[in-house]
Amino acid sequence: MRGSAPAAIRDGARQSMAWLHGWTGLLLGHVLFIMCLTGTLTVFKDEIGRWMRPETTAIASPADAIVAATRWLEDNSKGSAGWYLTAPHAHQNVVQATYDSDGAYLTRALDPVSGAPVARETLGGEFFYRLHFELELPYPWGRLLASLAAMMMLIALVTGIIAHKRIFKDIFTFRPAKGQRSWLDGHNALGVLALPFHIMITFTGLLTLASINLPWGIVAGYGTDVAAMYSDLAPGSVTRAATGEKAPLAPIAPMLATAQRQFGEAPIGRVYVFNPGDTGAVVVVYPSDAKAIGYMPGEVSFDGVTGRMIKGWTENRPGVRAFQTVYGLHMARFAPDVTRWLYFLGGAMLTMAIATGMILWTVKRRERAPLSLGNRLLERINIGMLTGVPIGAAAFLIANRLLPLDMAARAEAEVSVALWSASGAVLAGLLLPSALGWPLLLGLLALACTVAALLGPIWAVEPVMLTMNLMLLAVAAALAPVILRHVRRRVAAAPVRRRAVPA
Amino acid sequence: MTVSARRHTGWRYRGNVALRTLAGSVGAYLVMALTAALLARTLPMSRVEAVAVATMIAYPVAPAVTIWAFMASGPWRALAGVAGIAGLLALGAWVAGQPA
Incomplete structure (x- = not known):
């Protein structure tokens, strides 16, 4: 020849x-179908959540809703390692909370005013969002399968063009x-x-699944010290181990006000509370990513017991911003x-x-x-x-x-x-x-x-x-x-x- | 000669497809991973930026290698090509060493 x-x-x-287009499309085609359908629905996950909680119509500012949520969690969660809270925004009126209590991991929508879980307990649009990349499989297998399917998809797309x-x-x-x-x-x-x-x-x-499907850049740069990579990636996010000594959580509202001053235009987006009720408590506040394509444009960490700011960071390193922008394009929260x-x-x-x-x-x-x-x-x-x-x-x-x-x-x-x-x-x-x-x-x-x-x-x-x-x-x-x-x-x-x- | 130019039966054809599939899957991932590793160690930026940018650049490498594996003039050439590129990238990453 x-x-x-x-x-x-x-x-x-x-x-x-x-030939290659056919086979790469076929092999994980059904997985891709699940991912694409649920991904498409995820574009409107907040609206789906609203449809699924018709009784919850109360509206509160992001800061007020977060304060209400933390107050409820303080009284109602036991032995938590962390509360991960997403504040309400233009498309969603509840606080999306993921937290552990008595060893169980829970995902609940909290009422923006009372802070308690809403009456109609549902995952709402979060179900489609999780299914989209975890495929109802245990960690890390769902994400690995999703990654493999996505790689097949990329090959199928390019070979489709050539063919x-x-x-x-x-x-x-x-x-x-x-x-x-x-x-x-x-x-x-x-x-x-x-x-x-x-x-x-x-x-x-x-x-978005790079840390699990292509960790070799991280390994080459950091070896096995992944914690160092994460602290370089988000320098304003402080991590501390729990001490085992109890201490009440300082009021959240002043922390949110301080963070808001740093964020300027962008409202409060997410609040992570690590080791609540422990002397090692840390509160990390992130701005909303609804105003810019880039994901996670900065963060501020507070000592959970004294309420004092430990560290603040505004992201403007071009390499990190580029990565976050590409990441943000997928999440479409800016849109x-x-x-x-x-x-x-x-x-x-x-x-x-x-x-x-x-x-x-x-x-x-x-x-x-x-x-x-x-x-x-x-x-x-x-x-x-x-x-x-x-x-x-x-x-x-x-x-x-x-x-x-x-x-x-x-x-x-x-x-x-x-x-x-x-x-x-x-x-x-x-x-x-x-x-x-x-x-x-x-x-x-x-x-x-x-x-x-x-x-x-x-x-x-x-x-x-x-x-x-x-x-x-x-x-x-x-x-x-x-x-x-x-x-x-x-x-x-x-x-x-x-x-x-x-x- | 490409895959479909041969008759679609027999051990020769199956071996051809199997070798190209090996080069286009395991080989493609290897080349992508080593590209990420080499760039993470050599890009002139702070360590975390180099890692982030290297990871981004590396993704398109895998489909490119897969396609090349099926376009190469023979299955052994595809396999040898992938192995050669992977070897060079690994050598480069090793010489560069882990940044402090």
């Missing part, structure tokens, strides 16, 4: 890139109802139209509403590109020859996963409305409902023939979205509630013609099957 013409080499290269002959033309090409051709056109349009977003979000996503809708749209397109790619794999092979056992299995798994993951998400919302408010471990029960619903759908997808599985499970998804919107309740006029109900109904409406086509095809196919037996 050494002497072959350049055109032949280019075609061969294109083919091998198409294409006419990238620009693909944006405007769609030939409906032509089997493989249509799926390919749809897959290409979805992939190409938002390609810069897809590459950006995959690359920045990998970076105004229009930008967040664009993130949502880009994420939805990537999710659909993955789904169509997975379907295309079997559609393409079926048009050439009868499917192998592996591909028949894949076809069934596709049905269950591509419908089951969104069914689980909708079931999560329905459970939020139907489970009794005073139920023990209510937030965990919501998650169980979501996971069992998704598992049920995957099982149904495996057991049912595909001509039945698709319309049935898509129908179930449309139904679940409609029920969730009705339970909203549907007459809610508060903008966040209303928008979310409408989005749920829009998903159901968009699914309707697809389901209808499946049903029609099934009805039309029935007599044909009777005449020609082994197809």
Whole structure:
């Protein structure tokens, strides 16, 4: 082959890139589908949280809400090693708290005025956020799997570009109802139209898990002394060991006022309290990252017992800022509403590109020859996963409305409902023939979205509630013609099957 | 010669794909990791900045190596190329030494 013409080499290269695109997309495609769908929902995680806590309407300033939260935690958490609090902001009215009490790690939304957990105990949008990169697997396996999937995604994106002959033309090409051709056109349009977003979000996503998927820069620079790296990275964040001697926590409000003076424009974003109630207590205050793309633009640490400032830091080292900016691009906390809708749209397109790619794999092979056992299995798994993951998400919302408010471990029960619903759908997808599985499970998804919107309740006029109900109904409406086509095809196919037996 | 230029059956083809996959997965990660390590030790910035920037720069290296592994003219050449680059990067990082 050494002497072959350049055109032949280019075609061969294109083919091998198409091969690589297919396999890297397929291997962890279902994991990527889960990550992209939940990541897309995470863009509006605060609004989802608002929808899931309709009774909590109180609003307080970030500082007041944090003071209320710490007061409640002082009285109600036992033997904590740390409280990690996110202050309310424009999109969210509760304090998001993660803390340990009696050895159990808890995530609760705290009322901004009373500081107590809100009545309707739920993870809210945090469920989707965690699922997006932890995949309901124990640390560090979920994050490692997510990292591996993201790396596959990056390779699939780049090889997808190389495999294409006419990238620009693909944006405007769609030939409906032509089997493989249509799926390919749809897959290409979805992939190409938002390609810069897809590459950006995959690359920045990998970076958010850098300490676990690419720690070798840290190892080369710091050896095994990771603590030194973290203290260099955030010099204003002081760490101290607990002494075991009890001491009350100093009032938080003056610390927040001091921190606010350093932050200037940016409101209080997060407050971490380490070793509360111990003489080794430290309070670290971070500004909100809603005003700038860069993540964590500085911090101030206070002695938790005396209330005196230990150290303050404003981040302006270019290398660190660059890293934080890239990190912040993924988190999108800086984004105004229009930008967040664009993130949502880009994420939805990537999710659909993955789904169509997975379907295309079997559609393409079926048009050439009868499917192998592996591909028949894949076809069934596709049905269950591509419908089951969104069914689980909708079931999560329905459970939020139907489970009794005073139920023990209510937030965990919501998650169980979501996971069992998704598992049920995957099982149904495996057991049912595909001509039945698709319309049935898509129908179930449309139904679940409609029920969730009705339970909203549907007459809610508060903008966040209303928008979310409408989005749920829009998903159901968009699914309707697809389901209808499946049903029609099934009805039309029935007599044909009777005449020609082994197809 | 690229993967799909051969017939898609037989041990020759499978061996070809297996070697390229090895170079494009384990090899690509190795090259990416060593790029991060070398840059973290050599970039002219403070230690933490060098680590942060090195990590950022290193990510695109992995897909590039993977693609190259499947485009190289032969599977052994792909493997040797990856091993050679990894060796050079490792040597560079070792010579640079851990910054104080």
